[in-house]
Amino acid sequence: MSNTPATYRHNSGLLIAILALLVAGLWVANLFVGSVSIPSQEVWRILWGGDASVESWQYIILESRLPQAVTALLAGAALAVAGLLLQTVFNNPLAGPSILGIDTGASLGVAVVMLASNMLNLANGMPGGIAAVGGAFVGATAIMAVILFFSTFVRDNLMLLIIGIMVGYLASSLISLLNFFATSQQVHAYTMWGLGNLGNVTLQQLPLFASLSLAGLFISVLLVKPLNAMLLGTRYAENLGIDIRTTRNLLLLSTGLLTAAVTAYCGPVAFIGLSVPHIARLLLRSSNHNSLLPVTMLCGAAVLLLCNLISTLPSDGIIPINAVTPIIGAPVIIYVIVNQRKINYFNG
Amino acid sequence: MKPAPAISAQCLDIGYRTGKAGQLGIQRGLHIDLYPGELTCLLGANGAGKSTLLRTLSGFQPPLGGSICIDGRPIEEISKRDLSHLIGVVLTDRTAIGGLTAYEVVALGRQPHTGFFGRLSRADDEIVRNALAACGIATKTHEFMASLSDGERQKIMIAKALAQECPIVILDEPTAFLDVVSRIEIMSLLHSIAAEQNRAILLSTHDIEQALVLGDRLWLLSREYGMQTGVTEDLILNGAFDRLFPHAAIHFDPLHGSFYPTVTRQHIVDVACHDETLLHWVVNILNRNGYAANLTAGTECTRALLRIASPHDIAWSCGTEQIAFASFEELAMFLKQRND
Known part of the structure; x- marks a missing residue:
């Protein structure tokens, strides 16, 4: 009775509604809470276009907290969905953009563009610039393509994961090499960017960041049907009439866009892609992408908004986002590994 | 068609x-x-x-x-x-x-x-x-x-x-x-x-x-x-x-529709048994112990003869040697000793 499809759909609908409310609540909290304490009625007035009693507050709310809250919302959803796509396509619950080296690929792309722009005196080469976004996209998709290539003949998922880690190491060693040739100013900028900061996206950069993330998310929505077939493995999916090559290309494009957009602007943000799909599956108790995809998006947004909130709690300065995400992400992964015999999606 | x-x-x-x-x-x-x-x-x-x-x-x-x-x-x-x-x-x-x-x-x-x-x-x-x-x-x-x-x-x-x-x-x-x-x-x-x-x-x-x-x-x-x-x-x-x-x-x-290991039979035994199931399993135990069963025993018995009336009534005769077994376990023990 508890599991007839009608109530089942009802449950996932209820979960999506609750998560949507939670995301909305956290998003608003991100506007009202920050390192600088601003009275809530002031925040409210500024958001509705009124004048603030302290001039800097207006700047903080509209130029810093608002873009940062939107960035956290989108980046959380983007990374979580990238992780989900990777876990499904590689049939491995421990896959994710960080573990497979895809965000290291994006970082490499950014580093190359930074160095080249300095040599060629190009603008836009610094993190967040259009050239850096392009570099990140090329780097992320290149690594993803390499892993997809290996996956055609390395059948063992664990081995594939290790290949991903190796490719990631190769990319980071190239980054270190590039740092060697960079100016100390560039190394500093790169290091700061590498710590991860959702506040990097300015109001002017927000439209591009948002369109790239939304494009990646949109493609993932188109892939719901093939993703469900992929749960059976590629051969079964092929037998169900799924065009494997097109699906893989779209997956490449989607994960590339999602990972590159976030990494280029905010630095490599760890653990969201790996852990949020697990939170989503545990809440939903299902691997069906029809509901898992929206739940993963909402969970990703909620988790990163929460992390951002925590990172701005101290009154003097902020904690780097990458110091906060593992606190939520790592326990989830450990919990899932320890309890894998009891968790349905690990057994089958 | x-x-x-x-x-x-x-x-x-x-x-x-x-x-x-x-x-x-x-x-x-x-x-x-x-x-x-x-x-x-x-x-x-x-x-x-x-x-x-x-x-x-x-x-x-x-x-x-x-x-x-x-x-x-x-x-x-x-x-x-x-x-x-x-x-x-x-x-x-x-x-x-x-x-x-x-x-x-x-x-x-x-x-x-x-x-x-x-x-x-x-x-x-x-x-x-x-x-x-x-x-x-x-x-x-x-x-x-x-x-x-x-x-x-x-x-x-x-x-x-x-x-x-x-x-x-x-x-x-x-x-x-x-x-x-x-x-x-x-x-x-x-x-x-x-x-x-x-x-x-x-x-x-x-x-x-x-x-x-x-x-x-x-x-x-x-x-x-x-x-x-x-x-x-x-x-x-x-x-x-x-x-x-x-x-x-x-x-x-082809009778039983199964594959069997080919046994290297050292001895041949005449077998007399009227029940098909019983016969099948008698042949099985003989084969496993290195004996081939001859099912078309003539009247003049020069070789050993095994008569099976039921799983608890098994008789072995070889010349003057006459032994009765009350179970396949006893028969198996006898066949093994005789092999050694």
């Missing part, structure tokens, strides 16, 4: 392409027809090319030579999408469907028929439920795959293939790793589906016993003799099985 074959292959070469123009041929020149309404069982030793043949016929890998026609059309002219309406498969591949319910997995079989987002219509829902019922697992409809037994999962995968509504279903070792009850259930299920729904069902198996009982037609594949096909009983009685595993240590017993 035979119906038109669902799959027909002529001069088929199967195997793998290795690098540039290199080929690793596994079987050459196969001529095979798969008929609707029949359960066809593919038997053969490991490495004979069973899985390769199934993958080639399912369209997962191209043949190295020859032609395959599905439903009268050459396979290379059939799009992947059309093929998904013709052939449903059950594979041994690793899946990640523990977090889906039985219903959701069977519903995946409707994918070739549903729209862009895979939404199920009322008709699709009915087909899924019918497939679950046909496989006898309707009670598990809303349970997660992770909570089902291996046999139940295999039935779900078969139900998925049924929901796909293909005239041809190809299964790679559907009964491997299953206990005897599940093995018989699944073979009976496939046999009745073939007959009742007029589908062409092809499966590979190592379970010769069940294949002989429920297979309408057999494909025997061996490296040495290639493919031998025919109706089960024809193949049993024409000695085809002795060519299936051409190995000196093994022989096929």
